[in-house]
Amino acid sequence: MNKPKKSIRRKSSGVTIDEVAALAGVSPMTVSRVINGQGKVRDATRERVMRAVRELDYTPNLAxxxxxxxxxxxxxxxxxxxxxxxxxxxxxxxxxxxxxxxxxxxxxxxxxxxxxxxxxxxxxxxxxxxxxxxxxxxxxxxxxxxxxxxxxxxxxxxxxxxxxxxxxxxxxDDFRAGKEMAEHLIRQGHTRIGFIRGRSDLSASSRRYDGFVTALHEAGLEVEPGLVQQGDYTYRSGLVATEKLLAHRKPPTAIFASNDDMGAAAISVAHRRGLDVPRDLSVVGFDDTSAATTVWPELTTVHxxxxxxxxxxxxxxxxxxxRKTDSTRVLVDHVVPHRLVARDSVATPPKRR
CATH class of the missing domain: 3.40.50.2300 (Response regulator)
Structure with a gap:
């Protein structure tokens, strides 16, 4: 089957597919295959390309x-x-x-x-x-x-x-993003980190949690069941989950919420309990939606x-x-780069200070 030609316009930042290819040490065609999920590419090559994509913050525009x-x-x-x-x-x-x-x-x-x-x-x-x-x-x-x-x-x-x-x-890559956010909190000195999970019927929720757990294990930390609460991505579920986390006999010094709505709810509960964020409690979210910047302090989150x-x-x-007239369906797995956005909702835990 003849593959349709791909025409990629420049991003406003000026990053091109050729620059991604040069940084990754591969051909532009290989970059195209990786970002469009087409053709066979070695895992090591795919990782090099995605690392270059993340580093350059490259996203192809509508062809x-x-x-x-x-x-x-x-x-x-x-x-x-x-x-x-x-x-x-x-x-x-x-x-x-x-x-x-x-x-x-x-x-x-x-x-x-x-x-x-x-x-x-x-x-x-x-x-x-x-x-x-x-x-x-x-x-x-x-x-x-x-x-x-x-x-x-x-x-x-x-x-x-x-x-x-x-x-x-x-x-x-929800797993990588969840792992990077947990590592960010661990680098700040947090060892008791609460986690508010997203909807249980979505694989993205599980992948973010798996990344969190992996980061803790690699740092030699245990995942305490009482510090993991179920949410469903709504603000209200974030309120309920945070109340449970902060009512724990030994509450966390940081809370990782699986989206910004629940993260904003965690900040609200902390304020209601007279806690200062981030001096007494650090809070992070996920997605970098408007909810992350309409709370005080603004949320550290994954963009x-x-x-x-x-x-x-x-x-x-x-x-x-x-392609509907073609006999073969072409399925695309397009993984776009994310980034951690550090704002004012995270600090070192009280004991370390």
Missing amino acids: ASSLAAAQHTRVALIYTNPSGAYLRELLVGLLRVASRTAIQLVVDYWDDLDAESERKAARALGARVDGVILPPPLCESHAAVTELVKAGVPVVAIASGRFSDEISCVRI QPIASMANAAMDILLRGIR
């Missing part, structure tokens, strides 16, 4: 060739995300693409549907759109994905924690480039729509 495919195309965004801040970032990214093209963006809200209802909704939607973007938590809905794939509708998942063998995916991920998802989706 000009894909813009032509956008004419008269209906793309659906299906959401049921409890985080309003996350959804806003996602919509901004998709609306920017839609405003530059003739794409008709259809927004569909599935409010707490069971599996059978999701199947019916997916069947109905598949008959009237050309492609679908699934953000969390629907990015891992087996019922929805199965029906859409059966209908022959190209689908791209955003922020799934793992690559699917049924649909394309745009994501970050997940949600708007850029939406842009990349639309690019991949348009290519899939253009």
Whole structure:
């Protein structure tokens, strides 16, 4: 099968695919294969390329060739995300693409549907759109994905924690990001770190927790069950989980929340208890949404480039729509770079000071 040519425009920062290739010591074609999840690439080579991508903060922009495919195309965004801040970032990214093209963006809200209802909704939607973007938590809905794939509708998942063998995916390395954030707290001297988990039905939640656990084990620290509480990415769940963590007989000196909404809730509970953040308690979040900068102090967090991920998802989706006449589906696993954003919510623990 002839692979479509890839046209990549320069980022505003001026980083090109050739610069990534030069830093990684590979060809631009190899970089393209790695970031698009196409072809066989050795693990060591893939790691070198992704290290260069992260170092240069490189993200491919929507290909000009894909813009032509956008004419008269209906793309659906299906959401049921409890985080309003996350959804806003996602919509901004998709609306920017839609405003530059003739794409008709259809927004569909599935409010707490069971599996059978999701199947019916997916069947109905598949008959009237050309492609679908699934953000969390629907990015891992087996019922929805199965029906859409059966209908022959190209689908791209955003922020799934793992690559699917049924649909394309745009994501970050949640395991690495969770590990890096935990290592950041450990370097500050924290040895009792509370963790608020995200939704239990999402692989990204598990990957962030696994990274946290790995960092603790590598530092010779134990994961105390009482210092791990379940959340569901909502602000309210963050309040409940933080109250439990701070009521522990030996409370943590830092709390790692799996998203910014729960991180903001942790800061709120700390203030209500008369604790100073970060002097008495350090708090970190994840995603770098507006929730991270509308609290005081502003949250240290992991920057997940949600708007850029939406842009990349639309690019991949348009290519899939253009390939619908081909006999072979091409699935893409596009891993974008993340970065740790240090703000004022972290300090050394009280004893060390």
